[in-house]
Amino acid sequence: MRKTKGGKLGLFILMKGIRMTTLLIAICFISFLLVKNSPIDPIQAYIGADMLKVGPEQREKIAEYWGLDQPVIVQFLNWGSAVLKGDLGTSMIFRRPVIDVISERFLNSLVLMVAAWVLSGVIGFIMGVIAAMKKGTWIDRIIKWYCFTLASTPTFWMGLLVLIVFAVWLGWFPIGLGVPAGVLSENVTMMDRIQHLILPVLTLSILGVANVALHTRQKLIDVLTSDYVLFARARGEQGFVLFWRHGLRNIALPAITLQFAAFSELFGGAVLAEQVFSYPGLGQATIEAGLRGDVPLLLGLVIFSAIFVFVGNLFADLSYHILDPRMREVRKL
Amino acid sequence: MSILEVENLSVSFKQYTDGFKEMNHKVISSLNVTLEAGEILAVVGASGSGKSLLAHAILGLLPSNANVSGTIKYKGEELTPTRQSGLRGKEIALVPQSVNYLDPLMRVGSQVRTSVENGDAVAAQRKVFERYRLGKEVENMYPFQLSGGMARRTLLSTAMVSDAKVIIADEPTPGLDPIVIKEALDNFREFADSGCAVMLITHDIESALQIADKIAVFYAGTTIEVASIENFVGKGEEIRHPYTKALWRALPQNEFIPIPGSQPHPSSLPPGCLFAPRCEMATPECRQAPPEMRELRDGMVRCIHAT
Numbered sequence: 001m002r003k004t005k006g007g008k009l010g011l012f013i014l015m016k017g018i019r020m021t022t023l024l025i026a027i028c029f030i031s032f033l034l035v036k037n038s039p040i041d042p043i044q045a046y047i048g049a050d051m052l053k054v055g056p057e058q059r060e061k062i063a064e065y066w067g068l069d070q071p072v073i074v075q076f077l078n079w080g081s082a083v084l085k086g087d088l089g090t091s092m093i094f095r096r097p098v099i100d101v102i103s104e105r106f107l108n109s110l111v112l113m114v115a116a117w118v119l120s121g122v123i124g125f126i127m128g129v130i131a132a133m134k135k136g137t138w139i140d141r142i143i144k145w146y147c148f149t150l151a152s153t154p155t156f157w158m159g160l161l162v163l164i165v166f167a168v169w170l171g172w173f174p175i176g177l178g179v180p181a182g183v184l185s186e187n188v189t190m191m192d193r194i195q196h197l198i199l200p201v202l203t204l205s206i207l208g209v210a211n212v213a214l215h216t217r218q219k220l221i222d223v224l225t226s227d228y229v230l231f232a233r234a235r236g237e238q239g240f241v242l243f244w245r246h247g248l249r250n251i252a253l254p255a256i257t258l259q260f261a262a263f264s265e266l267f268g269g270a271v272l273a274e275q276v277f278s279y280p281g282l283g284q285a286t287i288e289a290g291l292r293g294d295v296p297l298l299l300g301l302v303i304f305s306a307i308f309v310f311v312g313n314l315f316a317d318l319s320y321h322i323l324d325p326r327m328r329e330v331r332k333l
Numbered sequence: 334m335s336i337l338e339v340e341n342l343s344v345s346f347k348q349y350t351d352g353f354k355e356m357n358h359k360v361i362s363s364l365n366v367t368l369e370a371g372e373i374l375a376v377v378g379a380s381g382s383g384k385s386l387l388a389h390a391i392l393g394l395l396p397s398n399a400n401v402s403g404t405i406k407y408k409g410e411e412l413t414p415t416r417q418s419g420l421r422g423k424e425i426a427l428v429p430q431s432v433n434y435l436d437p438l439m440r441v442g443s444q445v446r447t448s449v450e451n452g453d454a455v456a457a458q459r460k461v462f463e464r465y466r467l468g469k470e471v472e473n474m475y476p477f478q479l480s481g482g483m484a485r486r487t488l489l490s491t492a493m494v495s496d497a498k499v500i501i502a503d504e505p506t507p508g509l510d511p512i513v514i515k516e517a518l519d520n521f522r523e524f525a526d527s528g529c530a531v532m533l534i535t536h537d538i539e540s541a542l543q544i545a546d547k548i549a550v551f552y553a554g555t556t557i558e559v560a561s562i563e564n565f566v567g568k569g570e571e572i573r574h575p576y577t578k579a580l581w582r583a584l585p586q587n588e589f590i591p592i593p594g595s596q597p598h599p600s601s602l603p604p605g606c607l608f609a610p611r612c613e614m615a616t617p618e619c620r621q622a623p624p625e626m627r628e629l630r631d632g633m634v635r636c637i638h639a640t
Contacts, residue, residue, distance in 0.1 A: 225396070231434035234392050235448050235491065236422025245447070249438045325438060325475045 012321065020310050024303065028083070031302045032076050040293040042068065083303070089296030093288060098300040101285060106304070109274070109281035113266050115201045120208025121259040127209060128216025128255075133243065135221060143217070147210040155269045159203045159276035166199055173199050200277045204269050208262065215258050219251045256319050263312025267305055335406075336530045337368040337391070337425075337499055342403035344383070344390055344554075358599045360386055361554040363403070365626050365633070366532075368499065373521055373531040375541030377580075378551025379596055384534045385430070387551075388501045392427060393417030407499075423450055426497035430504045432484035435476040441487050442472025448491040461490040465516075482509050489517060493524075500524060501532045506540055518544040538580060550577045553596050553607045556626070559633040573634035576608045606636065614638050 043062050047054055054062075063069055067078055082089065088098035131143040150158075167175045174196055223229060224247065232246050271283030278284065282301065289297040321327050344361040361383045368374050378384050389395050391405055393414050405412040407420065426448075435444055445461070446454040462471060465486040471479070479487060485505060492500050502521065506514045521531045522544050535541050541548055542562050550558045558574040565572065568588070569581040579592040594611040597603060603610055605620035612619065618637065626635045 227429065227431070227433040228436045230389075230394055231427065231429050232436070232447075233394055234421055234427040234429070235495070236418075237447065238418060245439070246436050249436065253438075326477050 009321070016314055016317070020307075020314075023310065024306060027306050028080065028299070028303060029076065031299055032079065033072070035295050035298065036072055036075075040295065042066070042293070042295055044293075079299075088300040088303075091289075091297040091300075092294045093292050093297070094294075098296050101297060102282070102300055102304055105280065105282045105285045108279070109270055109283065112197060112200055112204070112274070112279065112281055113270055115197065116204035116208060116270075117259065117262075117266055119201065119205040121212055121255070123205065124209035124212030125216050125255050127213040129220060129243075129247075129251075131213065131217040132220035132224065135217075140217075143213060147214050150207055151210040151214070153207060155203065155207055155272040156276050158207055159200070159273050162199055162203050162206075163276065166202075196279070200270075200273045200279050203273050203276075204266070207269060208266065211262060211265075212255055212259055216251055216255050219254050220247055223247055223250045253320065253323055256323070257316045260312050260316035260319060264309040266312075267308060335367045336370045336408060337366075337532070338404075338406040339364060339366040339387070339391070340404045340406070341365065342387070342390060342405065343401070344386055344395065345400045346396075347398050347400065356600065357400070359554065359602065360599045361390070362602070363623075363626075364555050366549050366556055366559070368530045368532055370498075370530050371525055371528055372546045373525045373533055373544055375533045375535060375538075375545035375548045376551055377535060377538050377541050377548055380536060381596060382551040383554040384536075384551055385503050388427060388503050388532070388534060391417075391501060392421055392425060394421075422448060422495055422497070424497055425499045425501065426492040426495045428488050428492045428500060428502040428505050432476050432479060432481070432488075434488065435484070437476055439475070440473050441476060441479065445472075445487065445490050445494060448495045450496050454494075457494045458490070461493050464493075465490055482513055485509055485517070486513070489520065493520070497529070499530045499532070501534065503534045504536070505533070506535065506537060514540060539584065550574065550580070552576050553602065554599060555607065555635070556633070557608065557635045561632060564632065571630075573629055573632060573639040574608075574636050575612050575614055575638075608636075 043059055043066075060069075067075055070078075079089075086099070088102075090096065091098050091101050094101050127143050127147075131140045134140050163175065167173050229242065229246055232242055237245065267283075270281060271286055273279070274281045274283035275287050282304070285297065286301045286305075288294070289301060342361055342364040343359065345357045345359040348356045348358055364383075364387065366374070366376070366387070376384055376387065386395065390399075390401060391412070393412070395401060407416070407424070410416070412420075435441060442458055442462075445458045449457045458472065459469075462469075467483060467486055467490070471483060471487070476484065476487075489502075489505065492502070500521070505517055509517065518540065521533065525531050525546075533541060533545060538548070542565055545562055548558075548560055548562060548565070549556050550560070558572070558577045560572060560577065563571075565581060569578045572578045572581055576592075579590075582588045582590050583592060592611060597607065597610070603620065605622055606612070606615070606624050609615040609619040616638070624635050624637045626633050629639055
């Protein structure tokens with residue numbers, strides 16, 4: 001029994017692995033083609049302001065050295081085989097290996113995204129539960145209104161508002177960046193980092209709650225009108241006990257799944273929020289790489305973000321398999 | 334003394350049709366039923382006649398858009414919403430229709446245990462499972478793993494472990510094999526004989542006749558006849574209401590004559606007797622005003638022509 005269970009899960013992960021590989025190949029190919037056909041000239045992006053000092057022969061030499069004179073498919077394969085060996089190339093704007101830039105930036109972003117993910121999940125879930133339990137009252141209407149408004153609010157705009165109110169008017173928090181300016185890196189304290197993190201996290205969390213809250217509200221309303229809640233009430237259960245025994249159990253799973261599936265939105269939101277707050281994370285790096293024609297970094301980030309979102313969705317699928325008895329026990333039978 | 338009395342109960346639902354037009358659907362109208370201690374009352378009617386709503390009304394579990402009038406008395410005292418919520422699961426227990434009434438994400442053993450009011454919940458649950466021949470592994474199963482019969486026996490168990498004096502069983506028998514039906518019905522009999530009362534809601538007049546003491550016949554949201562089971566013999570000469578007679582005669586072992594037409598929808602009830610449009614005995618008088626429930630030969634009937 002144990003063995004078949006492990007086998008099924010192994011098969012599930014294998015299938016997901018195959019799907020991820022094919023997805024990554026497709027994404028790499030498409031992004032490579034897009035960058036190739038974009039107006040970015042890699043040589044110009046590399047040389048920058050010194051372009052005037054470089055003659056046509058030198059340009060041709062560089063192109064030849066980089067293999068730019070070869071057919072697109074050969075270029076793609078060259079790049080692809082380097083990526084497979086773990087070499088994503090060197091970032092042109094940072095003059096460092098892409099993999100180093102991404103890992104450093106990712107740590108910054110990870111703190112931001114995890115904090116926003118947990119906060120928005122917990123707050124959104126609680127809001128949804130309150131709205132459903134008090135359905136039709138003023139508190140439900142306020143929560144619904146808030147969620148609908150936020151669901152249609154762009155992240156960067158919310159970021160600007162938060163910045164104006166809390167950093168400029170009230171002066172409670174620093175205006176931007178990940179650490180205070182003009183301080184040696186060894187003198188930066190944990191407190192400084194947290195202070196710089198609060199506003200971006202706040203922006204992302206305020207926006208992130210809408211989805212979870214509205215879904216949780218609807219799901220709980222469905223649960224409360226279900227036959228099994230009617231029967232639980234017929235057995236004398238009511239109020240909080242009823243919610244705890246039957247409500248929570250049945251709405252937690254969809255909420256967790258939804259929150260994992262929201263990884264992509266989180267990533268997209270982080271890109272914009274980091275730009276507004278000049279926070280040195282992955283998102284900001286993506287925008288700079290795009291604007292300044294840093295092809296290796298841009299492609300590296302595309303691959304990385306695809307993996308990130310894929311892993312989020314994988315967790316969402318896995319959570320169902322592991323937590324829902326209807327999926328779990330079927331495997332045992 | 335009657336343990337449960339339902340007098341003149343009406344239930345209607347407010348519904349908005351065509352946007353803003355408010356419609357009042359009267360699903361139960363002037364219904365009367367009494368339940369005596371030590372007795373099994375079978376409430377028999379076609380689907381859509383309001384049987385399940387009667388159960389929900391007694392327990393105070395109707396949705397908030399329902400409008401209830403009339404009185405329900407438990408042990409002689411009127412049931413108010415507060416009293417209903419105090420009695421639910423303790424004095425009055427429900428045996429629902431299907432496995433959908435079990436929480437899909439909770440092991441069935443613990444769901445039965447939540448119904449135990451006094452004493453050791455685990456022991457009580459194991460005892461009742463043993464009695465219903467539910468194996469030891471069943472308590473750790475989830476509702477989706479139960480067969481139809483197991484689910485019904487589990488639902489029965491929830492009522493049996495509570496200390497309820499009244500059990501309202503909503504269609505407890507369909508889908509069970511005859512042996513289990515017999516067993517379930519015997520359990521109800523046993524329960525009633527110990528001084529409690531059972532209201533058996535069913536569309537199956539045959540199994541109702543096996544164990545019930547009295548039968549209340551439902552038609553389009555009201556009781557049209559309350560009769561002792563001894564009346565159901567022969568060609569139904571002792572049955573009072575023409576609809577009950579027609580039901581009896583429609584059984585395969587009797588004359589197997591179907592009744593033409595169908596039950597009226599709650600939104601378009603006839604003004605007079607609800608059965609008049611399908612009744613052979615109907616006269617113009619029947620179509621004018623709904624007949625009152627009256628006593629006749631130790632039973633009750635809602636028909637001006639019944640003798």
